[in-house]
Amino acid sequence: MRINRVFEALSHPVRRQILTLLKAGPMSAGDLANQFELTKPTLSVHFGKLREAELVAVERRGTSLIYHLNMSILEEALGGLLGAKDQTP
Amino acid sequence: MRINRVFEALSHPVRRQILTLLKAGPMSAGDLANQFELTKPTLSVHFGKLREAELVAVERRGTSLIYHLNMSILEEALGGLLGAKDQTP
């Protein structure tokens, strides 16, 4: 896990909102993009950063790409900062 | 707590390293700055962002400023992302 990429990905409010939306369940790129007042290419770049950080995984269904939240990377990254010695929650 | 400021503060590797150093205990601005190959003014800007996010608190002792880690803000912010599905940061 590239911790730098994870925290860099978490630094933008739009990307954190994407993760929050995905907590309710998987969603297509288009459906996610429609939740924001930004263009689809812009959202696509945000998706790319979340993918690079492995905070989301993607699966193709027909012409759509379905994004899934990857909770474990979040837990690892955030847990890493909270406890260097006491890693157990 | 301004969640945006917290995550923005956490996005830079130098600032995360500062927090890690402070886990061992409080430290002066100068001692912290000496751990990096950056100028003191640059580190001072990083300290400022950590202060704004309330991830650290500062106390004056003589001519020195002593920085302390504020663990609870870290827990709140990170817990917020991991936590309930209806949470909107």
Next chain:
DNA sequence: ACTCTAATTAGATAATTTTCTAAATATGAG
């Protein structure tokens, strides 16, 4: 008051990130 040390603030520039429009890619339907 003067000086020394510690740290921050100001101002400028460099580097990075975000966003857009236009073009390209991938998939399924006819």
Next chain:
DNA sequence: CTCATATTTAGAAAATTATCTAATTAGAGT
């Protein structure tokens, strides 16, 4: 194969962030 839909990639401009040097503020001691 062609067309339409869904999404990403490319390239450029705008906005933000990081960094430096120089100047400033703050406290302690002489």
